[in-house]
Amino acid sequence: MTLSSIRTGSSRQSRAKRRNRPPGSGAGPLMAAPGLILLTAFLAIPFIGAVVMSFFRIQLGNPRPPRFVGLEQYARLLFDPDISSTFLRSLANNFAFAIVVVPLQTALALGLAILINRKLRGMTVFRTLFFMPLVFPLALVAVIWRLIFARDENGLLNGFLDAISGGAIGPHDWLGDPATALGAIIVMSIWQSVSFQMIILLGALQSVPPELYEAASIDRAGRWSQFIHVTVPGVRNTLIFVTLLTTIFAFRLFDQVYLLDKSASINIEATQTVMFQVITTGYDQNNIGQGSAMAVVFLIIVALIALIQRRLIRQEGGVE
Amino acid sequence: MSIVRSRSGGIATRVVEYALLVLFAVIFFAPIYYLVVGSFRPGDQVLSGIQGFFPSELTWDNYLDVIRRFSNSTTGYLWQFIMVSVVVTAIVVIGGLLVNSLAGYALARMRWRGRSFVLVAVTVLTIIPFEAVALPLYFMLNGSRNTVFVQALPFIASAFSIFLFYTFFLGIPNEIEEAARLDGAGPFRTFFSIVVPMSRPAFATVAILTFLAQWGSYLWPVLMVTDTSVRPLPLELSVFQAAQPPEWGSVLAFGVIFITPVVVVFLIFQRWFVASIASSAIKG
Numbered sequence: 001m002t003l004s005s006i007r008t009g010s011s012r013q014s015r016a017k018r019r020n021r022p023p024g025s026g027a028g029p030l031m032a033a034p035g036l037i038l039l040t041a042f043l044a045i046p047f048i049g050a051v052v053m054s055f056f057r058i059q060l061g062n063p064r065p066p067r068f069v070g071l072e073q074y075a076r077l078l079f080d081p082d083i084s085s086t087f088l089r090s091l092a093n094n095f096a097f098a099i100v101v102v103p104l105q106t107a108l109a110l111g112l113a114i115l116i117n118r119k120l121r122g123m124t125v126f127r128t129l130f131f132m133p134l135v136f137p138l139a140l141v142a143v144i145w146r147l148i149f150a151r152d153e154n155g156l157l158n159g160f161l162d163a164i165s166g167g168a169i170g171p172h173d174w175l176g177d178p179a180t181a182l183g184a185i186i187v188m189s190i191w192q193s194v195s196f197q198m199i200i201l202l203g204a205l206q207s208v209p210p211e212l213y214e215a216a217s218i219d220r221a222g223r224w225s226q227f228i229h230v231t232v233p234g235v236r237n238t239l240i241f242v243t244l245l246t247t248i249f250a251f252r253l254f255d256q257v258y259l260l261d262k263s264a265s266i267n268i269e270a271t272q273t274v275m276f277q278v279i280t281t282g283y284d285q286n287n288i289g290q291g292s293a294m295a296v297v298f299l300i301i302v303a304l305i306a307l308i309q310r311r312l313i314r315q316e317g318g319v320e
Numbered sequence: 321m322s323i324v325r326s327r328s329g330g331i332a333t334r335v336v337e338y339a340l341l342v343l344f345a346v347i348f349f350a351p352i353y354y355l356v357v358g359s360f361r362p363g364d365q366v367l368s369g370i371q372g373f374f375p376s377e378l379t380w381d382n383y384l385d386v387i388r389r390f391s392n393s394t395t396g397y398l399w400q401f402i403m404v405s406v407v408v409t410a411i412v413v414i415g416g417l418l419v420n421s422l423a424g425y426a427l428a429r430m431r432w433r434g435r436s437f438v439l440v441a442v443t444v445l446t447i448i449p450f451e452a453v454a455l456p457l458y459f460m461l462n463g464s465r466n467t468v469f470v471q472a473l474p475f476i477a478s479a480f481s482i483f484l485f486y487t488f489f490l491g492i493p494n495e496i497e498e499a500a501r502l503d504g505a506g507p508f509r510t511f512f513s514i515v516v517p518m519s520r521p522a523f524a525t526v527a528i529l530t531f532l533a534q535w536g537s538y539l540w541p542v543l544m545v546t547d548t549s550v551r552p553l554p555l556e557l558s559v560f561q562a563a564q565p566p567e568w569g570s571v572l573a574f575g576v577i578f579i580t581p582v583v584v585v586f587l588i589f590q591r592w593f594v595a596s597i598a599s600s601a602i603k604g
Contacts, residue, residue, distance in 0.1 A: 027507035031508070035419040037477075039479060042473065043445055043448055044445065046460065050452060053455070053459070118337060130348050135579070137538070139554035139557050143572070144354060144355050147367060147568065156354060156373060159371070263561050
């Protein structure tokens with residue numbers, strides 16, 4: 001979103017420049033100051049702090065001063081068997097999560113957006129129900145789904161499977177079994193956040209000019225062909241944006257895993273993520289330098305995704 | 321659209337569409353229903369397989385238990401958790417609207433030295449997620465743990481919100497502000513009495529997104545709060561549910577108390593909520 005805004009922004013800005021404007025007074029910096037000071041203090045400086053701290057061995061409350069260790073923390077991420085195996089495992093989990101969630105959630109969101117864009121009786125009620133999970137904070141989502149996935153026959157999902165199969169399907173430990181733990185997190189995440197993508201895509205669908213559909217239907221295009229030739233190109237930019245946003249969120253995955261690890265003894269091997277590693281290493285194990293090195297790697301990944309976003313949207317702009 | 325509808329609006333299509341709508345409505349709503357019904361079931365019956373879904377006996381006991389349980393200084397007080405969440409969220413939302421809209425306005429509509437540098441800097445900062453700076457911030461602010469302000473302060477300014485305001489303000493026709501200026505209004509006066517009332521959609525979008533993120537904020541309180549007296553709701557909920565043995569009825573009642581204000585606000589402003597998120601995303 002932000003990067004495409006720059007593009008539209010700069011074209012509007014140049015239009016504004018051509019107009020005659022009185023020279024600005026000192027009010028500009030004054031107006032911008034509070035926001036900029038806070039951003040510097042709580043984002044820019046800590047960011048530099050993360051990079052600096054990643055070169056040190058730091059423990060909070062340790063009387064010994066931080067010790068400069070150069071690139072050692074980064075080297076350990078790759079070569080220290082204790083740390084690197086967990087770290088690479090986390091990275092792999094992040095990628096596995098993204099590879100499943102990004103296409104699945106985007107496709108689902110597009111399908112749902114098309115469905116709720118239809119003008120049918122009672123649609124307001126359906127829309128309300130579809131949007132509702134979005135307002136549920138993850139801390140609460142984790143509580144609800146922990147009960148749904150509860151391991152014995154008392155879990156809702158196990159009870160449901162038992163009922164529809166007449167007892168043929170036995171209870172399964174969804175969160176504890178490494179084969180299903182990440183899948184359970186995926187289901188939970190999609191349930192909570194697919195509506196957000198759906199809303200954004202709904203807005204995009206409604207901005208596709210209706211004349212295009214009329215022209216297509218005069219050309220006797222079927223529904224599928226209308227979808228491929230009108231709908232998809234019409235929402236292309238938004239689809240790219242939604243896909244990349246979901247990818248960035250996939251790498252931020254933390255709350256659900258941390259919550260379920262602390263309370264529901266989820267299989268942590270199968271579900272730990274880079275952010276989980278950052279916090280457990282830096283905070284729980286009080287190894288701030290090592291945690292910072294992981295945070296920097298995390299940031300590089302997020303920045304790469306953002307760069308790809310810029311590239312893709314610019315390409316699209318060139319076509320226009 | 322009308323032609324498309326008349327072409328494909330056969331009864332069979334309608335039936336399929338309604339079937340899909342109902343199916344997804346059930347999927348989206350079932351967990352919420354499970355939460356609410358569970359909060360009214362006797363505590364030992366919450367986890368009882370499929371029975372947990374069909375209530376045979378309902379009771380207010382869980383709510384009474386939550387009120388009773390959180391009414392002494394060891395466990396913390398229920399009203400305290402709610403107040404902390406409300407105050408922190410209010411500071412972040414109101415402070416954020418003020419600070420970020422002013423910065424967005426200064427970037428979009430005023431000329432000043434260093435403006436283009438700041439614009440690039442803000443753009444770069446939108447890429448940095450809070451998660452990446454959580455550890456250094458925790459290290460820096462360790463001395464002021466367990467306060468309400470330390471929970472709110474880092475989230476007031478947001479590069480992303482500044483950007484949303486910036487793009488929105490660029491689209492406002494210049495003539496209106498010029499007229500105000502000719503009438504002798506200063507920049508602040510012009511902003512507050514002309515620009516702000518014209519920009520309700522942008523303010524609504526930022527307010528909604530900030531509110532949802534802040535009300536559910538979990539990571540920062542995990543690092544910063546150990547004291548029950550300044551615990552926000554999400555953190556207390558996670559502490560409560562991790563207790564052994566878990567008392568599910570009461571945990572769910574706590575969850576319902578946690579989410580009810582949000583759902584009420586959502587139901588009242590539903591149309592607005594959806595329209596503003598959709599339109600701001602399109603603008604971007």
